[in-house]
Amino acid sequence: MSSLLTNSSAMTALQTLRSISSSLSTTQNRISTGQRVATASDNAAYWSIATSMRADNAALSAVSDSLGLSAATVDTQYTALNTVLGSDGNSGLTKLQSLLVEAKTAGIDRTKIQSEVTQIQQDMKNTASSATFNGVNWLSTTATTPATVNLVSSYSRVAATPTTNSIAVTVANYSLYTSTQTGFLDTVSGGASVDTINISALTDSTADQATLDGYIAQVTGAINSVSSAAANLGAIKNRISNNTDFVKSLMDSVTRGIGQLVDADMNAESTRLAALQTQQQLGVQALSIANQNSQSLLSLFR
Template sequence: MSSLLTNASAMTALQTLSLTNKNMATTQNRIATGERVSGASDNAAYWSIATTMRSDNKAISSVQDSLGLGAGKVDTAYTGMNAAIEVVDEIKQKLVSAIGASAGDREKIQTEVSEFLGQLAGIAQSANYAGSNLLANAGDATADLSIVSSYNRAADGTVTVEKLAVVAADSQLTAADGTFAGLLAGFDAMDDTGISAAADDAAIEAFLSTVETALTSMTEAASTLGASKKRIDMQADFTSKLSDAIERGVGQLVDADMNAESARLSALQTQQQLGIQALSIANQSSQNILSLFR
């Protein structure tokens, strides 16, 4: 049946062309954004998961920053502690050489040891990183180092933040004002550091015992700082890999396959051309009816 009022062929062709144009717009959006799920309307479940994981990944990025800052602080303290151990070793050698030495030699050794003590205090004061000093501090909890190490989301959606703690009192060499404290507290207990023209071998040996005790404690502190640094480095490496894994997981949910989208676009362009042609043919059917009345 031919009708002037209703062109069924044109309506069908128009519906097909509209669907093709809609699909083409979707494909072009995927190519432009690189995502097949760029909004909740594309896939609500995947969009929600991806949005949450991207937010968590930003938090993990902050964790990486915290670990980097913490690593710098601990590494600075570790370097300072090793330098301090070398200075105390020098003091130890001088004390040994002072035993049995003449009064004049002891005076010279005393001068050297005094210089070493000044260097020791200077090292502790200089081991500062971003306002934190694990070698020169108050020796209480206010100087402790707390490093954010992880951001975790449980299955029920609750989140927790884990921290690594480094106790400042375990590595304290001086107070904030530079006076010996903590591991070197005994260095302030003997006048003239035990070496003088009037001192006897017993006094020197007493200070040598103090030095030995300090060396043992400092070595343990250096080991603890080294272990903390290693743990921070390992956590930083894991956090970096975790961030990459989350990013890949989000990509698998929402990223568009550009090869597939390119092929789909080519096919849709062909369908669009055919749809326009079909609509053109359908619109000519009304003109064909006129020929019946000629």
């Protein structure tokens, strides 16, 4: 039946054209944004997961920055400890030990040796006080220095429960000088500390030789303590480096996971765009043909 008021063919063609235009709009939006799921209305579940994963990545980025700061702090303390240790034998505690052994020689001028000892003592103290990064110094501490420092090392989230882990550093294990004189180099033993050893007045007497032996033993003990502290810091340094590499790799994995959820396949979308554009042109043509059916009714009344 031909009707002037109801053109079923035109209505069908129009509905098809509307559907094609909607699909074309969706495809063009995916191509322009590069995302298959850009808003919650595109896919609520995937959008929610991707949003949470992006938040996790932001937290991991903060952990990575914190690890970089921690690495620089630990490296500063580690370098200073090695300098105080003087592993080359020409400075620091190793040189101080050799000077004290030399002072055991009968008839030697211990006043001149003391001048070198004093320079080494001052140099070690300056090194410790200079080992500061971002206001942090574990080698020369004061009453306000925290007893324990937590270095953020990782972040994870299981369901809705986030977990942040850290590396605990006990500052007393690395302190060379403290405000209470309990550090490796300023703890008084046998009437003097490594920092205050003075042999200028010592002689070849048996008592003074025993005093020298005590000083040598004291410096040897300090070498062992500082060596142990440096070894511990070296281990922490390696742990921070490993954690840094892992966090960066984890961030890349999370980013890839987000891409799998929300990124558009540009090859497929470009193919779909070409097909939809063709369908749109055909739809317009079909609607035009359907509209011409109404015009043919006029010929019946001529």
